[in-house]
Amino acid sequence: MTKSFLAALAGQTVTPPPCWLMRQAGRYLPEYREVRAGVGGFLDLCYTPEKAIEVTLQPLRRYGFDAAILFSDILVVPHALGQSVSFREGEGPVLRPVRTSKDLEALSLDGLAARLAPVLATVRGLSTAIPATTALIGFAGSPWTVATYMVEGHGSKDFVETKRVAYGQPELFSRLIDLLVQATGDYLLAQIDNGAEAIQLFDSWAGVLPEDQFEQWVVAPTRALVRRLKGQRPNVPVIGFPRGAGQLYQAYVDGTGVDAVSLDTGIPLDWAVRTLQPKVTLQGNLDPVMLLAGDGAALDRAVDRILAACAKGPFIFNLGHGILPSTPPEAVARLVERVRAWRG
Ligand code: CP3
Numbered sequence: 001m002t003k004s005f006l007a008a009l010a011g012q013t014v015t016p017p018p019c020w021l022m023r024q025a026g027r028y029l030p031e032y033r034e035v036r037a038g039v040g041g042f043l044d045l046c047y048t049p050e051k052a053i054e055v056t057l058q059p060l061r062r063y064g065f066d067a068a069i070l071f072s073d074i075l076v077v078p079h080a081l082g083q084s085v086s087f088r089e090g091e092g093p094v095l096r097p098v099r100t101s102k103d104l105e106a107l108s109l110d111g112l113a114a115r116l117a118p119v120l121a122t123v124r125g126l127s128t129a130i131p132a133t134t135a136l137i138g139f140a141g142s143p144w145t146v147a148t149y150m151v152e153g154h155g156s157k158d159f160v161e162t163k164r165v166a167y168g169q170p171e172l173f174s175r176l177i178d179l180l181v182q183a184t185g186d187y188l189l190a191q192i193d194n195g196a197e198a199i200q201l202f203d204s205w206a207g208v209l210p211e212d213q214f215e216q217w218v219v220a221p222t223r224a225l226v227r228r229l230k231g232q233r234p235n236v237p238v239i240g241f242p243r244g245a246g247q248l249y250q251a252y253v254d255g256t257g258v259d260a261v262s263l264d265t266g267i268p269l270d271w272a273v274r275t276l277q278p279k280v281t282l283q284g285n286l287d288p289v290m291l292l293a294g295d296g297a298a299l300d301r302a303v304d305r306i307l308a309a310c311a312k313g314p315f316i317f318n319l320g321h322g323i324l325p326s327t328p329p330e331a332v333a334r335l336v337e338r339v340r341a342w343r344g
Pocket of ligand 1: 071072139
């Protein structure tokens with residue numbers, strides 16, 4: 001096996017460790033902004049395979065990352081289930097909220113395959129377009145995080161509407177989560193069959209739930225999803241990213257069956273190395289703001305600290321969250337060089 005990213009996911013210690021960055025394709029790159037300006041809405045970019053392939057390849061050309069992540073968004077799943085989804089400039093995603101049984105009944109798995117066909121065409125195209133040593137990552141949002149957008153109707157800071165349904169009408173919320181487990185499983189299996197070599201599950205809002213609700217709405221649905229993927233495609237590794245989960249990362253690792261976890265910026269690395277790395281590959285966790293702070297010396301120190309803590313075991317270098325639009329592209333080049341120069 002010559003793909004260092006897959007070797008690390010298989011539990012090997014790779015020196016220097018493989019490196020890719022969450023949101024590595026995006027607005028911080030002028031060549032992305034140029035493609036983006038030539039399509040109508042953001043979803044049009046996700047559903048136009050030649051453009052989505054192009055923007056996926058852009059950061060690989062610049063930086064030679066060890067993995068490419070399919071260019072799409074976690075909100076194509078609610079869109080494919082029939083929910084109205086749009087992205088407004090400067091405002092983020094806007095959805096028609098799902099809060100009642102009637103709203104839920106309007107959603108359906110029937111149109112899923114047809115709606116997501118262009119994304120699968122992107123995966124297929126990428127599997128032959130990327131360099132031979134680069135791995136192709138497919139992804140989806142986790143049921144809980146996608147449900148927060150579906151119920152709130154937009155991004156949120158307090159998740160009051162979602163929690164109100166989850167805590168107050170758990171039967172209704174279960175039906176939404178079950179639908180998402182089914183749809184996301186179908187979608188990820190199709191990504192694998194079209195060439196995705198690993199899967200990442202983005203659970204950006206995993207950290208807002210109390211322990212028992214975390215078990216019910218994050219761990220259990222993720223376990224069901226991972227079980228289905230592993231049952232059908234046992235050789236494809238799954239990375240989970242329960243952002244903000246703190247000590248519950250441990251329950252997540254023990255309860256879901258993922259092969260790797262992506263650490264957010266706040267996780268203490270000595271704890272993660274001791275508690276999690278014996279069981280799973282670690283990925284992370286540079287603060288994305290380090291890429292835009294100062295002259296580069298602080299960035300170098302931050303990169304070195306993470307490598308020194310994590311790279312003696314199975315590890316993939318990444319950020320603790322997505323790259324920010326104001327990131328200077330040269331800072332990313334500096335980061336990649338620093339990781340590549342690591343000799344342990
Ligand atoms: O990592 C990559 O390069 C792959 C592409 C990718 C995007 N979104 C592209 C995107 C991935 C993996 C995502 C995941 C995603 N999308 C998450 C989980 C990770 C996280 O950041 O927490 C979430 C919560 C979303 C939902 C979403 N999509 C929001 C809240 C927004 C608006 C915020 C923003 O940055 O504008 C998006 C839009 C989005 N998704 C953009 C990109 C490049 C920016 C839109 C544009 O270019 O106009």
